[in-house]
Amino acid sequence: MRKLFLFRPQPAADASAERARTLGLEPVVTPLFQIHPVKWIAPDPASYDGLLLTSANAIRHGGDGLEAMRGLPVYAVGEATAEAARESGFKVRKTGTGNVDDLLAAIPARLRLMHLCGFHRRPPVDPPQQITTACVYRSKPAVPPPEFRALPGHVGAVHSAAAAKRLAELVLPVERGRIRLAAISHQAAVAAGLGWQAIGIADEHNDDALLALAARLCDKPFP
DSSP states (O other): OOOEEEOOOTTHHHHHHHHHHHTTOOEEEOOOEEEEEOOOOOOOGGGOSEEEESOTHHHHSOTTHHHHTTTSOEEESSHHHHHHHHHTTOOEEEEOSSOHHHHHHTSOTTOEEEEEEESSOOOOSSOSSEEEEEEEEEEEEOOOOGGGGGOTTSEEEEOSHHHHHHHHHHSOHHHHTTOEEEESSHHHHHHHOSOOSEEEEOSSSSHHHHHHHHHHHHHSOOO
């Protein structure tokens, strides 16, 4: 069985690695990004009906501005984001199981939402809600650790289109044919480009589904 390389920023990478070990996988944590907080000023919470969260990083790096928004219910794109919100003292009203568009389709259309997000984000497609964005963090490319050079012959998991694009920039075309990728979404698979030995797309847009796919890829021997 091949090793599984995880490219997420910390601490999410370690959380994925722990889940991977429960599946019998051998994870190698090689973050390709670092997350940095962005200064922001919290608006009047009375102007909003809730918070839209699409990443736990908004909670981890939101800083003092989160305190003013504490009374607003949270609409979280996935369980990991919802759990981070609960641990920070927020009440979660709805947790999605797909992407942000799926979540917004499942909640009332007239809500006024404050989206705490990163600098690089995919805007929702024609949301029925009134959404205002506040950038509270940004990711910056990191120098891959030495372990990254051992990726050929193994499996990589990309948790976002940005991670897939960054990976494609770092891996030489001649090496791609020896690497299989597990992508969390169609967008991530497209961003990775061509030339990989195989690319699979997770059944759902979450870490558990991505790791399940990666486990299947790791179990298949390479020629």
